[in-house]
Amino acid sequence: PLPFILDTDPGIDDAVALAAAIFSPELELRLVTTVAGNVSVEKTTRNALQLLHFWQQDVPLAQGAATPLVRPLRDAAYVHGESGMEGYHFVAHDRLALEAPAFQAIYDCLTASEEPVTLVTIGPLTNIALLLTHYPDCISKIKRLVMMGGSAGRGNFTPNAEFNIAIDPEAAARVFRSGLEIVMCGLDVTNRAQLTPAYLAALATLNRTGAMLHALFSHYRSGSMATGLRMHDLCAIAFLVKPELFTLKSCFVAVETQGEYTAGTTVVDLDGRLDQPANAQVALDIDVPAFQAWVAQTLALAP
Ligand code: BDR
Numbered sequence: 001p002l003p004f005i006l007d008t009d010p011g012i013d014d015a016v017a018l019a020a021a022i023f024s025p026e027l028e029l030r031l032v033t034t035v036a037g038n039v040s041v042e043k044t045t046r047n048a049l050q051l052l053h054f055w056q057q058d059v060p061l062a063q064g065a066a067t068p069l070v071r072p073l074r075d076a077a078y079v080h081g082e083s084g085m086e087g088y089h090f091v092a093h094d095r096l097a098l099e100a101p102a103f104q105a106i107y108d109c110l111t112a113s114e115e116p117v118t119l120v121t122i123g124p125l126t127n128i129a130l131l132l133t134h135y136p137d138c139i140s141k142i143k144r145l146v147m148m149g150g151s152a153g154r155g156n157f158t159p160n161a162e163f164n165i166a167i168d169p170e171a172a173a174r175v176f177r178s179g180l181e182i183v184m185c186g187l188d189v190t191n192r193a194q195l196t197p198a199y200l201a202a203l204a205t206l207n208r209t210g211a212m213l214h215a216l217f218s219h220y221r222s223g224s225m226a227t228g229l230r231m232h233d234l235c236a237i238a239f240l241v242k243p244e245l246f247t248l249k250s251c252f253v254a255v256e257t258q259g260e261y262t263a264g265t266t267v268v269d270l271d272g273r274l275d276q277p278a279n280a281q282v283a284l285d286i287d288v289p290a291f292q293a294w295v296a297q298t299l300a301l302a303p
Pocket residue numbers: 011012013014038076079122123148156162163164232233
């Protein structure tokens with residue numbers, strides 16, 4: 001199985017991504033780290049621990065950055081509810097996060113591995129920027145970074161910027177300049193990666209996991225239960241398991257950090273107009289029916 005680390009800000013679509021991360025037989029989840037994004041880092045950590053407990057998983061979890069590198073946090077409670085995972089009552093447990101902060105735990109996990117490890121980010125890139133700053137030698141230990149973030153077209157937080165990049169543009173800019181091999185699954189594919197109303201309804205009785213996700217989905221404001229819900233973060237996990245579902249283009253990507261109205265925009269140079277070497281593979285198309293079939297197959301494996 002492919003060893004990887006998941007950096008997340010649960011988040012309702014993050015919860016689905018975590019389910020697939022755990023129950024895909026092709027994957028080996030070695031560490032979960034949390035970051036401030038959809039809600040505060042205390043809440044994203046609490047949510048991630050609740051999910052790990054729900055699935056009886058003992059994968060270690062480390063809490064990460066409480067604020068973006070230089071900006072105050074602007075959250076997405078309007079999408080995911082006040083708790084970040086509104087809609088399901090999780091039982092109490094006594095699981096704790098590791099002592100080490102996320103960037104340190106990631107570095108320790110990378111160093112302990114005999115083979116390079118894949119990093120998957122489905123929240124703002126703050127922890128990864130801190131990792132790169134504290135441990136520049138981490139690059140050789142990372143196989144590649146697969147992110148849900150950015151857009152080659154329009155945004156979903158500001159007119160041009162996608163949420164994960166817009167929340168911490170300075171961190172994202174640092175990551176895109178790092179030399180890491182990057183796969184960017186942005187809104188170009190994730191807006192299309194929807195679950196159908198019929199499948200969403202069927203989830204309620206699929207298994208315990210389906211019932212839990214169904215309850216969360218009734219509070220998730222990324223699409224609607226009646227027309228389909230966008231599974232942004234799940235695309236990053238789908239890419240690990242089924243890269244053939246995605247059409248990628250290698251190009252230069254820069255993150256705007258200065259613009260009065262455009263900070264957090266991923267400038268994706270599809271036509272090579274900036275004459276810069278490519279630094280990312282950008283997902284531009286996804287096989288939606290095949291994605292939906294993979295989701296159904298994977299969530300059926302959950303308890
Ligand atoms: C991203 O923003 C968050 O609200 C979602 O969890 C996803 O990571 C989509 O733009």
